Amino acid sequence: MVxxxxxxxxxxxxxxxxxxxxxxxxxxxxxxxxxxxxxxxLSDRVDRxxxxxxxxxxxxxxxxxxxxxxxxxxxxxxxxxxxxxYEDADGRIVDVAGLRIAGLGGSVRYRPGPNQWTQRQQxxxxxxxxxxxxxxxxxxxRGVDVLLTHAPPRGCGDREDGPHHGxxxxxxxxxxxxxxxxxxxxIHPYGDRVPDRILxxxxxxxxxxxxxxxx
Numbered sequence: 001m002v003x004x005x006x007x008x009x010x011x012x013x014x015x016x017x018x019x020x021x022x023x024x025x026x027x028x029x030x031x032x033x034x035x036x037x038x039x040x041x042l043s044d045r046v047d048r049x050x051x052x053x054x055x056x057x058x059x060x061x062x063x064x065x066x067x068x069x070x071x072x073x074x075x076x077x078x079x080x081x082x083x084x085x086y087e088d089a090d091g092r093i094v095d096v097a098g099l100r101i102a103g104l105g106g107s108v109r110y111r112p113g114p115n116q117w118t119q120r121q122q123x124x125x126x127x128x129x130x131x132x133x134x135x136x137x138x139x140x141x142r143g144v145d146v147l148l149t150h151a152p153p154r155g156c157g158d159r160e161d162g163p164h165h166g167x168x169x170x171x172x173x174x175x176x177x178x179x180x181x182x183x184x185x186x187i188h189p190y191g192d193r194v195p196d197r198i199l200x201x202x203x204x205x206x207x208x209x210x211x212x213x214x215x
Contacts, residue, residue: 002026002098002215005046006207008150008185009033009055015210020045023212027097028086031185031207032105032115032150033057036083043085050086051096053105055150055185056163060114061088089148091125093133099215102133102177103148104170107186110163115150123169130176145215147179147202151186156197156204158187174199180215183207 005023007015008031014020020042028043032055043050054061061082065072071080087094089103104126109116117125137143151166152158153174158166164187174182182204187194189208197204205211 002145004029004097004099004213004215005042006031006183006205006211006213007034007039007042007209009188009208011035011038012210016041016045018045021047025212027051027099029101029146029148029183029207029213030083030086031055031148031183033185036081039083040085043083049096050083051089051094051101051103051148052082052086053088053090053103053148053150054115055105056107056113056115058105058115061090062114064088091129093129093136093144099145100136100142101146101148102129102144102173102179104129104167104173105150107151107163108165108167117167119168122167123172126167126169126173130173133177144177144179145181147173147177147182149182149184152184152204152206153182153199156199157184157194157206171199174202178202181205181213183213 003025004027005025006029028050030052090105106115153170154166154168194206
């Protein structure tokens with residue numbers, strides 16, 4: 001059993017303290033649109049690694065790779081602009097803290113800027129992610145435990161205004177990979193109770209603010 005502190009979109013008062021350790025988590029999962037210094041501090045406070053996907057208000061993290069502990073962009077050494085202690089799972093499969101996590105960040109495109117995709121663009125990224133996940137599973141027999149996204153699947157906790165539409169392709173990703181959890185942000189509850197939803201065998205969880213999850 002892996003215990004994770006999942007966060008997104010809204011900073012939670014009190015988490016920038018050692019009180020965050022009381023959750024006893026193995027991992028921090030970030031679903032986007034949080035200040036990178038906040039995320040770095042969370043990882044530091046709980047003394048555990050983190051994994052993230054970017055939201056539509058985050059900086060562009062694309063094109064960065066890490067080899068032998070060194071960050072590269074276009075083949076040149078560089079500083080990664082993301083939070084210290086985190087793996088970027090956007091469009092990737094990452095293994096961290098005993099979990100296999102597949103990631104697709106960003107929202108539906110509604111203005112100029114990074115981390116926004118049309119439905120067709122995100123569908124292409126989704127198909128590539130599924131191919132990578134299946135190759136990894138064929139190689140080592142392990143499936144995906146968590147699908148980490150910023151926006152939810154269309155019709156599964158999203159909204160009807162354009163910027164808060166979910167992605168249609170996430171239904172296909174869930175069907176193909178059958179993760180135990182789909183963790184997302186982007187949809188602010190504004191004080192309302194947000195129930196978990198079920199897609200097949202996958203529990204869909206909105207983690208705006210914070211949730212403690214067990215996988």
